[in-house]
C-alpha cells in the first residue's frame with residue numbers, strides 16, 4: 001500500500017508568546033511543530049502499513065523550515081518525505097495549496113490512500129483534504145474517527161459528525177481526513193530520530209511539477225478573508241430516513257408535502 | 259557541533275518532554291506512594307527505545323552522546339526522578355562496558371541493552387565508601403573465574419538483568435566482572451525500603467560460585483578501583499541532571515503557588531521573604547544545570563571531568579534538598595502535606611547525597627584535586 005500523509009507545520013502554541021505592546025503573536029523563534037491532527041494521520045498511516053505493508057510518504061508544502069516537521073514525521077516511522085517549496089508557492093490559499101499537493105501526488109504515482117488531519121490548528125478551515133480529493137477525482141471520507149481496510153481496494157470509514165456517526169465505504173484511492181479520536185499518535189523513538197537525519201528530504205519546486213502558473217501561489221488564490229467569526233449554530237431538526245430506499249423516498253415525499 | 263546533531267538532540271529532548279508529560283508526570287505521586295513502577299510503565303520505556311539512547315548504533319542503540327543523554331534525563335526528572343535515576347544507572351553502566359569491555363563481551367551483551375537494564379555494583383553490607391573492604395571473591399579456575407559474594411543497594415537491582423560486580427582476587431587485587439541473572443548461582447536478594455526515589459528499585463544480588471569466562475572481566479585485574487571511580491564520575495554527571503530536574507520541579511511548584519496564593523490582598527510573590535526563596539531555588543537550579551552540562555561536555559570532548567562531575571552531584575544534591583525545603587516553606591501548611599509533591603522531592607533528592615559516593619567522599623575528592631593543582 002502506498003500511503004501519502006499531507007502534513008502542515010504550525011506554531012507550537014505552548015511556546016508562542018504574545019508581544020505585550022502590539023498584542024500580536026511573536027512569530028520569530030516560534031518553534032514549528034506538526035499540526036496536531038496530522039500526527040493522528042501519520043499514526044493511522046503507520047498502523048495501516050503495519051497491517052497491509054507498503055510505504056508511508058510524508059508530503060508538505062511550505063518553506064524550508066518545514067523540514068523539521070517532516071523529520072519529526074520520519075522519526076515517528078514514516079519512510080520518506082517530500083517538501084514542496086518555492087517562492088512561487090508562497091501566499092497560497094486552500095485552493096492553490098490543494099492544487100500543488102494534488103500535482104505532487106500525481107507525480108508520486110500509484111498512491112492508494114491520501115491522509116490528512118481533519119483541519120489545521122492555526123487556520124482551521126479543513127478544506128485542503130476535500131479539495132485534493134476533488135482535484136484527483138477520488139472519493140473522500142472527512143472527519144473520520146476510524147478507518148478499516150476491507151480489501152486491497154476498499155475502505156470503510158466512520159465519520160464522527162456533530163450528533164451522529166456515519167459509516168461510509170469508498171474505493172481506493174481515496175482521501176481521508178483524520179480526527180484525533182482515531183488513535184493516540186506514537187512518540188518518536190531515539191533511534192528513529194537519528195535515522196530521520198540520515199534520510200534525504202526530497203524538495204520539489206514548480207520546476208519538478210506540471211503546475212499551471214496561474215493556479216499556484218498568490219495568483220492562484222481567490223480567497224479573501226473579510227471577517228473571522230464563529231457562526232451561530234442553527235438549531236435545525238434532523239430526521240433520519242429509513243435505510244430501505246423505497247421507504248425513504250415515501251417518507252421524504254410525505255415530509256415535503258407537509 | 260553540526261546543525262543536524264543539535265536538531266536531533268532537540269528532537270530527542272522534545273520527545274522526552276512529551277513522554278514525561280504524558281506517561282510519568284501524571285503518576286509521579288502514585289509512583290512514590292506505590293513504592294514501585296506501576297505495571298507496564300517500565301515496558302513503555304523499553305518499547306519507546308529509551309534504554310538505547312546512549313548505546314552506539316552498531317549495537318542497535320540511538321548513539322546519542324552524553325550531552326544529549328544528560329539533557330534527556332534532566333527533562334525526565336522534572337516529571338519523575340525515579341525513572342530518570344533508572345536510566346542514569348543503565349547509561350553509566352553501558353559507558354563502563356564501552357570503555358573497558360573486550361569485543362567478545364560487548365558483542366555478547368550490548369545488543370540486548372535496548373531491552374534489558376545493566377547495573378553496576380560495588381557496595382556490600384560492610385560499606386560503600388571504602389570498597390577495599392569488600393568480601394566478594396573472584397577465584398581463577400582454568401580459563402574461567404568463579405565469583406562468590408553478596409552485593410547490596412544496587413540501583414535497578416532486581417529490575418536489571420546484567421550486573422558489573424566489583425570483586426577481589428586471591429591476591430587481593432580489585433577487578434570488575436560481568437554476571438547475568440541467567441547464570442547458575444545467581445539469585446536476587448532483598449529490595450531496600452528507601453525513603454526516596456521510591457519507584458527506582460534498589461536491591462541485592464547473591465552470587466554463589468558463578469562461573470564466568472575470562473572475557474567477562476572489565477579492563478584488567480587490578481583496575482577495579484579505577485573502573486568503579488569512572489562509573490561514579492559518569493553517574494554523577496547524570497545525577498546532576500536529575501537534581502537540576504528536581505529543582506526545576508520545586509521551582510515550578512513554588513512559583514505557581516506564589517502567584518495564586520495571597521497574603522490578604524498581596525500575592526505571595528510580591529513578598530520579599532518569598533522572593534528570596536524563589537531566587538535561591540532558581541540560582542541553585544541554574545548552577546547545577548551549568549555544572550552537569552559542563553561535565554557532559556568535557557566527557558564528550560574527551561577531557562577530564564571527574565572533579566566537575568563530583569561538583570555537580572555534591573552541589574546539586576545539597577541544593578535540591580535545601581531548595582525543596584524552601585519551596586515547602588513557600589507553600590507552608592500545604593507544602594508539609596503529603597498531598598503535595600514537595601516532601602517526596604526532598605526525599606528523592608536526599609538519595610543523591612549518598613548514592614554514587616557520599617557528599618563527604620566527593621568533597622574529599624574535590625579538595626584533594628584542588629590542593630594538587
Ligand SMILES: Cc1cc2nc3c(=O)[nH]c(=O)nc-3n(C[C@H](O)[C@H](O)[C@H](O)COP(=O)(O)OP(=O)(O)OC[C@H]3O[C@@H](n4cnc5c(N)ncnc54)[C@H](O)[C@@H]3O)c2cc1C
Nearest residue numbers: 378379380381385386387411412413609612613614616618
Ligand atoms: C538510592 C541509592 C542507590 C544506590 N545505588 C548503588 C549502586 O548502584 N551500586 C552500588 O554499588 N551502590 C549503590 N548505593 C550504595 C551507595 O553507593 C553507598 O550507600 C554509599 O557509597 C555509602 O556507603 P555506605 O552506605 O556503606 O556508608 P559508609 O561508607 O558506611 O559511610 C558512612 C558515613 O561515613 C562517611 N565516610 C565513610 N568513609 C569515608 C571516607 N573515606 N571519607 C569521608 N567520609 C567517609 C560517609 O560519608 C558517611 O557519612 C546506592 C545507595 C543509594 C542510597
